Amino acid sequence: xxHISLPEGLPGIxxxxxxxxxxxxxxxxxxxxxxxxxxxxxxxxRELIATYVSSQNDCYFCQTSHGAAAAAHLGQNAExxxxxxxxxxxADISEKLKALLVIAGEVxxxxxxVSPASVEVARSLGATDVEIHDTVLIAAAFxxxxxxxxxxxxxxxxxxxxxxxxxxxxxxxxxxxxxxxTS
Amino acid sequence: xxHISLPEGLPGIxxxxxxxxxxxxxxxxxxxxxxxxxxxxxxxxRELIATYVSSQNDCYFCQTSHGAAAAAHLGQNAExxxxxxxxxxxADISEKLKALLVIAGEVxxxxxxVSPASVEVARSLGATDVEIHDTVLIAAAFxxxxxxxxxxxxxxxxxxxxxxxxxxxxxxxxxxxxxxxTS
Numbered sequence: 001x002x003h004i005s006l007p008e009g010l011p012g013i014x015x016x017x018x019x020x021x022x023x024x025x026x027x028x029x030x031x032x033x034x035x036x037x038x039x040x041x042x043x044x045x046r047e048l049i050a051t052y053v054s055s056q057n058d059c060y061f062c063q064t065s066h067g068a069a070a071a072a073h074l075g076q077n078a079e080x081x082x083x084x085x086x087x088x089x090x091a092d093i094s095e096k097l098k099a100l101l102v103i104a105g106e107v108x109x110x111x112x113x114v115s116p117a118s119v120e121v122a123r124s125l126g127a128t129d130v131e132i133h134d135t136v137l138i139a140a141a142f143x144x145x146x147x148x149x150x151x152x153x154x155x156x157x158x159x160x161x162x163x164x165x166x167x168x169x170x171x172x173x174x175x176x177x178x179x180x181x182t183s
Numbered sequence: 184x185x186h187i188s189l190p191e192g193l194p195g196i197x198x199x200x201x202x203x204x205x206x207x208x209x210x211x212x213x214x215x216x217x218x219x220x221x222x223x224x225x226x227x228x229r230e231l232i233a234t235y236v237s238s239q240n241d242c243y244f245c246q247t248s249h250g251a252a253a254a255a256h257l258g259q260n261a262e263x264x265x266x267x268x269x270x271x272x273x274a275d276i277s278e279k280l281k282a283l284l285v286i287a288g289e290v291x292x293x294x295x296x297v298s299p300a301s302v303e304v305a306r307s308l309g310a311t312d313v314e315i316h317d318t319v320l321i322a323a324a325f326x327x328x329x330x331x332x333x334x335x336x337x338x339x340x341x342x343x344x345x346x347x348x349x350x351x352x353x354x355x356x357x358x359x360x361x362x363x364x365t366s
Contacts, residue, residue, distance in 0.1 A: 003297060003299065003302045003315065003319075004302075004312035004315050004316055005312055016316070016320075019312075019316060020313070020316055020317075020320075022216045022220065023216050023217065023317075023320055025212070026212035026213040026216065027209070027213060029209035030206060030209040030210060030213070033205050033206050033209065034206065037205065057293065057294070058293070058295065059294065106334075107330050107334045110240065110241070110333070111242065111329055111330040111331070111332060111333025111334035111335075112241065112333045114186060114334045114335075114336065116186065116336075119186045129188055129202075130203070132186065133187055133199070133202060133203055134203075134206075136186075136330070136334040136335055137199075137203075137206055137331055139330070139334070140326075140327045140328075140329075140330035140331045140334055141327050143323075143326045143327055143330055144324050144326055145323075146294055147290050147293065147294040147319070147322070147326055148294070148319065148320055148323045149294060150293070150295045150297075151289075151290045151294035151297045151319040151322070151323060152294075152297075152316065152319055153297065153299075
C-alpha cells in the first residue's frame with residue numbers, strides 16, 4: 001500500500017505524477033530529453049542504461065517499463081535486456097555501451113565512485129563528452145526516479161502485457177506528453 | 184579535474200548546466216518547484232532536507248550551497264545547518280521536520296528503506312501527504328543532483344564567501360532563472 005493517498009489504478013511513477021503535476025512536468029521533461037531527444041546514443045542504448053541502473057536499485061516498475069521500452073526499440077529483443085541486467089559484459093551490445101554501463105554502475109553507487117580510468121576506457125572506445133555526460137545524468141536521474149517510485153511505495157503490478165504496451169508507447173512517443181504516458 | 188570538458192570558472196552544478204542547457208532546464212525547474220515554490224513546508228525546511236541528504240551523499244558543493252540557502256532563510260543561522268548535518272535529532276528544529284528528515288535519510292539509502300512506521304510518525308506530528316511526498320522527492324532529487332555534481336567531478340571551490348553569496352541569491356530568487364543562478 002502506498003505511503004500516502006495516491007490516485008488509484010495508476011502504476012508506478014504515474015501515480016506520483018498525477019498526485020503532484022507541478023513536479024511531474026519537469027520530471028517528465030528531463031526523461032524525455034535524456035531518453036527520447038536527439039542524441040548520438042540510440043534510444044535503445046539510453047533505455048538500456050536506465051534499465052540497468054533501475055535494476056541495480058531494485059526498482060521493479062522502472063526496470064520493467066524501461067526494459068520494455070528498450071526491447072521495443074530493439075525489435076522486441078527482450079533477451080538483450082535480460083543480459084544487460086544480469087551481466088552486461090556478456091551482452092550482445094557494443095564495447096562502447098559496456099564501458100558506459102560501467103560508468104552508470106559507478107554513478108549508481110555514488111558520484112565519487114566514477115573513476116578517471118572508467119571514463120578513459122569509454123573515451124578510447126569512441127564515447128564523446130556529451131555521451132559520457134548523458135550517461136552520468138541518466139544514471140543519476142534514475143537514482144531519483146527509482147527512489148521516488150519505491151519511496152512512495154507505489155502500486156507496481158506484475159503484468160507483462162501491460163509493461164509491453166507501456167514500453168511500446170514510451171518507445172514511440174517518449175515521456176513528455178502526460179496523456180500518452182499515464183493513460 | 185572534471186571527467187569531461189566542462190566550461191571553466193563555473194562551480195559545481197552550474198558547469199553541467201552550462202554544458203547541456205537542454206537537461207539544465209527541467210533540472211532547474213524541478214529544484215525551483217521543490218525548494219522555492221508555494222508549499223506548507225517553509226523554504227528553510229526544504230533547504231535543510233536538501234542539505235542533509237547532500238551531506239549524507241558527501242557532496243561538498245550541494246551541501247554547502249543549499250546549507251547557505253537554508254542559513255539565509257533562517258536569518259544567517261549557520262549553527263542550525265551544522266546541527267542538522269551532524270545530528271538532526273538534537274537540532275533546533277520542529278519535531279515534524281525531524282520526522283521528515285528520518286524519511287529523507289531512508290530515501291537516501293534507497294526507496295525501499297522508507298518504512299510505514301517513519302511515515303506514521305511524521306503524520307502523527309502533523310505532516311500532510313503533500314509534505315511527505317515532497318520530502319521523498321526532495322531526497323530522491325538530491326540523490327540525482329549530488330551524483331551529477333560528483334559524477335562529473337565538477338570544480339567545487341572551498342570559498343565560504345562565494346557560497347554565502349550564492350545561498351543569499353538562491354534564497355531570494357530560487358532556481359528557475361539561469362542568469363541568477365550561474366552568474
